[in-house]
Amino acid sequence: MIVLLGPTGYIGAKLAAGLEAAGRPWRGLSRSELDYTRPGRLREFLHGTGATWLINAAGFTGKPNVDACETQKAECLFGNAVLPGILAAECEAVGIPWAHLSSGCIYQGRSGGRGFREEDPPNFDFRSGFCSWYSGTKALGEEILRGAPRCYVWRVRIPFEEEDNPRNYLCKLLRYRRLLDAENSLTHLGEFVLEALAMMERRAPFGVYNMTQPGAMTTREIVGLLQTRGYFPQGAEFFADEKDFMRTAASTPRSNCVLDVEKALQAGCRLTPIREKMAACIRELRVPVS
């Protein structure tokens, strides 16, 4: 039985649906049901329910966006860095493997074009001296998990999907008044869920995995694809540059980065190249053209 923390969050709900669809025995666990943040509580629960896996999709992302993390620093630090450490101890105590949802936002740039690999040290974190509070806490969370013996760390970046959801990157693009052009790796949520669960099923080697589509796209390219389907009939408005964006729309810097997914591909994940996946997703996008 798989226990899923954060089953009602954006990605947690997708994982829940994926587990359900795959017919795998699972159970969501929310903090209001059991305060699993208190050391010792979760291990009892895991033991009592005969859990064989834990998936942590609970974390602090900030609503409506990462700017909110700057004013809720303690909660953010707790949810993204302390909690993974607690979960590692609980799972080790019970002797079950587990998976943690991390983020590629601990990097910025393209690492000379090849994209950042899992073992590259973060360059958008507290230790590199320039980051958002959110990215800093996610990187500390990974640092706390370094060496955790039976743990997947899945790094997701800019989730997008076919559904109409305010957290769907495509919906954000359609909603924002002005856009920031930047090159990024992105994660198709449906494919991520399938491939992540398959990794567990076939017991791929534990460790950190960049779980984005291979390749990267710019905001303008994605907007161009959306326009071929009738979105942005009047065109899209862009910030002049990142400075303009930071000055007028954001309170903390954003990570824009390209990840290398060779490790996940080598481990058997079937991740569709981003241009192909993005085009297919936009063809099926269930958001009415306004």
Next chain:
Amino acid sequence: MIVLLGPTGYIGAKLAAGLEAAGRPWRGLSRSELDYTRPGRLREFLHGTGATWLINAAGFTGKPNVDACETQKAECLFGNAVLPGILAAECEAVGIPWAHLSSGCIYQGRSGGRGFREEDPPNFDFRSGFCSWYSGTKALGEEILRGAPRCYVWRVRIPFEEEDNPRNYLCKLLRYRRLLDAENSLTHLGEFVLEALAMMERRAPFGVYNMTQPGAMTTREIVGLLQTRGYFPQGAEFFADEKDFMRTAASTPRSNCVLDVEKALQAGCRLTPIREKMAACIRELRVPVS
């Protein structure tokens, strides 16, 4: 009524004794009595007891020393960075001022000879890219408290006192087989407690304060003073240098630093210069010469 968190810790117990000696109404609160780490709990307690102040002497220091923080990262991060944020919210909710025990160990060096001032950004923390886990968490704790409206942040460094206690720096010097020679600002615990409580009493301006003795001393100077009282009859053994120390005795780097205490002096704290205070303390040191 003053509520003191961590009343049985090393510095907490001294604050408790100081409050008792001053005849000020106070009450210790331990986490086993009330889990004040859970948001909302403490504010009820503070409200119910009619508390007028909170002092936070709870934190994670690592036993026997900061090396232990490297293997208990989540607990350390929680105790030193998340907890201060929780306490700030709880005190603000009840509308009472409070004080947090921080550390000068977020710096290294002498800042060009003048010593680090309160507003100098840490240079031994996550953001500067080189630090111990402990120092990193203490600096994040201060960052979380930045802008807290009615809060003292008292930075203590290398506490020493007359009593025989394994946490007393002088006892550590006498116990270690080999010593690292380094220049540091240090805090006499008895004087710190008197001056910190007096700050609260007279409502000195809120904010961050370096609470060490003015000036700095090297390990060799302190050993020299101890020798004049009969300690180290065979002399003391020193590491060749910091590299030698790191290679043979420590698993994480140590902060060695000089702080500027002008702000505390300006705020009326009577802090005795380190050489004078150290000599007086060693004259009264209640550790038998072996």
